[in-house]
Amino acid sequence: MLSALRPNIESILNNKTVEVNERLKQICDLLQGNIPHYDWVGFYFKNGNKEELKLGPYAGLPTDHTIIPFGKGICGQVALSNENFIVPDVKAQDNYIACSINVKAEIVVPLFVNGENIGQIDIDSNTPDPFNKDDEDFLEFVNKQVAKIL
Template sequence: MLQELKPSVLTIIENNKGNKDQTLLAICELLEEKVPYYNWVGFYFKNGDKNELKLGPYVGEPTDHVIIPFGKGICGQVAVSNENFVVPDVQAQDNYIACSITVKAEIVIPIFVNGENIGQIDIDSNTPDPFSKEDEDFLEFVCAEVAKIL
């Protein structure tokens, strides 16, 4: 199912040239709408020279986590580790920042531009342990395509 979304992602990027936030929001909307277990989809980006992430375009419940310090929560850990982070059960994570009591799992994939981790896509799911290797591969593809417009 996820592989079938690749052409739609490419079309969104092609059709929104020059408007980064609109492109990112359209990608969030596509993923949240088409993947039943993607309940919150958003982008975080390095906040200038600060060691923190700033929330970019997203779809889902509003969040208080507009700024996340490096190392804090799943997103903050990915900002430091530069590696994918799949959390099958958020309750089992010590360093988890709860956004909503309905969230059961989370996946965060970094975005690299010229070898530098400049941000990430963050997806919360209300379904326990929904993410597979296919999700990781697909979201790596999304991040690689997004990196080309950043």
């Protein structure tokens, strides 16, 4: 099912008549609306020269976590590690920032432009342990496509 969305991703991102942030929001809406275990989908980006991430476009319930310091929570850890992070059970993570009591699992995949980690895509799921290698590969594809327009 994930691979079926690839042409939609490319179509959205290649639409140069739409602002970049709006295209990213459309990606979030597409993923959240079509993948049952993607309950919250958002992009975080490095906030200028600060050691923190700033929330960008997202789909799902509003979050208080609009700024995340590097190293804090799953997103902050990925900002430092430059590696994908799949969390099957958020309750088992010591360094976790809860966005909602309903969130059971999370996946974060860094976004690279010219080899630099400039942000990430963050997915929260209300389903326990839903993420696998297919999700990881798909989100890497999404980020590679997004990087082309940034």
